[in-house]
Amino acid sequence: MSLTADAADRPTLYKRIRADIEKRILTGEWPPGHRIPFEHELVARYGCSRMTVNKALSELAQADLIERRRRAGSFVRRPQHQSAVLKIADIRAEITALGRSYGYELIGRKLRAATAADRDRLGVKKAGKVVAIACRHSADNVPFAVEDRLIDLSSVPNAATADFSREPPGSWLLHHVPSTEAEHTISAIVADDRTAEALDIAVGAPCLVIDRYTWRSARTITAVRLLYPGDSHRLVARFKGG
Amino acid sequence: MSLTADAADRPTLYKRIRADIEKRILTGEWPPGHRIPFEHELVARYGCSRMTVNKALSELAQADLIERRRRAGSFVRRPQHQSAVLKIADIRAEITALGRSYGYELIGRKLRAATAADRDRLGVKKAGKVVAIACRHSADNVPFAVEDRLIDLSSVPNAATADFSREPPGSWLLHHVPSTEAEHTISAIVADDRTAEALDIAVGAPCLVIDRYTWRSARTITAVRLLYPGDSHRLVARFKGG
DNA sequence: TTGACTTATATGTCTAGACATATAATCGTA
DNA sequence: TACGATTATATGTCTAGACATATAAGTCAA
Known part of the structure; x- marks a missing residue:
């Protein structure tokens, strides 16, 4: 009724x-x-x-x-003790969502046998080849973030011949590697000489750091470090309920 | 069958x-x-x-x-463009989860009529009373984070008489105010004199900043700024699927 | 008091139907 | 060709049952 x-x-x-x-x-x-x-x-x-x-x-x-x-x-249930959820968006999406123009620039690309440091960063034990990429993202022609990335070629062989001069490696991976898992670590550092120059900020200025490590069913894909000017960039997280 | x-x-x-x-x-x-x-x-x-x-x-x-x-x-569905989820835990829980001993210390507490700056921080227009609290959290007796908080007494009158010398205001609010919504902003700064002293780090050292603004059905509850030593503290976020 | 056994019960999963509803596809018409 | 009406269909919700299963609570003996 x-x-x-x-x-x-x-x-x-x-x-x-x-x-x-x-x-x-x-x-x-x-x-x-x-x-x-x-x-x-x-x-x-x-x-x-x-x-x-x-x-x-x-x-x-x-x-x-x-x-x-x-x-x-x-x-x-009792509330999950003031826990919150933060969305870390793709940089291009983040910038265009703000209504600003997205710019991308490849700084360097190297194909090499993995060094001990590379293997450590990727969390793999066996030797193998990697691509190391440095690039910069900008919003309205102002540096927005610099990216320092390592791709494991034994997991993503195609990346050896991909053209990263026009497409950011993040987007490329998104379209060429199926669903992955990732772990992010957020911290803060102060800009050294190189970083300061790349981001066009002062040496000693604060930077927000996002380290992202990505894998797919136990195979390492990529490790990336993103540096943002700490005073201008902000990550926003919203939390609702319980 | x-x-x-x-x-x-x-x-x-x-x-x-x-x-x-x-x-x-x-x-x-x-x-x-x-x-x-x-x-x-x-x-x-x-x-x-x-x-x-x-x-x-x-x-x-x-x-x-x-x-x-x-x-x-x-x-x-196509993947949500490399988005991730970050859990920002309650500080006490965060520290005890690491197997370290939690320490808390009230630095200062003031009850006052809201200044223009207070109202701005809380996002309220009307004048009213607030409690301003400064305190410090430590792990194994090493400074872990300093907290600078404002509580809107028109929303949480009980907070005027609460004893924050033993219980952190975050825990107190958790137990005295039902489910809320919150927005977090994460950024990086360099330590000024006061911060450096409170965290026992060098002036100019990087700090991770979490600003949390909490409300409950359109009523502002509290605004808090947490400062962590940027090189030692890390927020970890895991992402799966899509 | 403690431990082992039994019972009652709330949730977990499943079925074989039903009607509702949004919409892709088709058909007819201007 | 373009548009409007019709139809077919996949999902959305719901029912009135059923049996399975984990477990809180009660029972009884050591």
Whole structure:
């Protein structure tokens, strides 16, 4: 009765159930640890089948807002201790998203047998060939970031002949290597002579550093270090809920 | 037949379907844009009901791995342009997770009517009272981060009388204010005299800066700036899939 | 008190249907 | 050719059941 009669064009039922519960959690009405009603109670309250409330609760569980325990019930999870999520975008996308013009410039490219330092950076043990690339990204013709990259040719042989003078290696890899996993490390340094010159900032000025290490099913692909002027560049992360 | 007879103790069917598809996407066998089999085809292939394959596909859609379009089918989504997720943990948790001892020290606390600068920092227009707190976190008795925080008392009146000499304001807020939203900005600066002294580093040394602005349903709660020694502290972000 | 066994129950998964709905494709018409 | 109406179809949601399974709680004996 409540389904078609007075529903008008509200969201679907399971979404409304999910939103109802989410709201109570987010407002603190149901604090962490609180047991939310059993499925059969929600079935009675909303006058629907169990599959419908189950779908709502499953999605809340997937979003880590609640924890479900057999025989015991479903419980509001305690917040993940002020954790947040930061999106590190592709540089070109980042710049164009700001409505600025993107510029790219290859500084240097070398093909060589991996040195001990290279192997260390890539986290591989065996010797092999690598491409080392240095390049610069700019926004509205102002240096935006300098990139220092190593690509493992044993994983990406095509990279040996790729033309990085026009296409940034990041974009190239994105289009030539299927989905990968990556680990980022963010830190801060002060600019040395070379960095200062490349970024057109003062020696000793602060720089934000992003080190990204990328692999694909246990095979190292690439290691890259990005340097941004620390006072002008900012990474923004938003966090919502639980 | 295939369910109980030869299944042994493999994962449940819908999970297996989801994993099968996910694998093909991640290995590149089904590249971005590829149309994955229709539900009724998967029903035939796995010999199950449509609800089962629907559950698998719905979860893949929720994870942004595929896009579902009515009448057209389900398609592999193109990767989210090298975006990543970074967890910014609570400092105490961060330190104890590293197996180091956590130390906390209140440097200063002031209750005052909000100055123009305070209001700007909190993003509020009306005048009101605020608490300004300066404190320091340490790991194994070595300075780990200095914190400079502003709490809006019109949103959190209790904070006026809270004892921040033993409990860090971050933990206190976590326990006294229900779920909030936050925005983080990460940048780099060089240490000035005061910062250098507080962190026991050299003047001019690089520092990682996290500015966090927290609100709750359109009400500002707190604004905090955390300064970390840039060469020793690192934020690590992992990225998987897509 | 402790440990082993039993039972009750909430969640987990699944089915074989149903109708709703957005939209790609087709067809007819101006 | 271009546009508007129609149709076919894949997904979206939902039902009223079913059995599986982990486990909290109760029971009983050592």
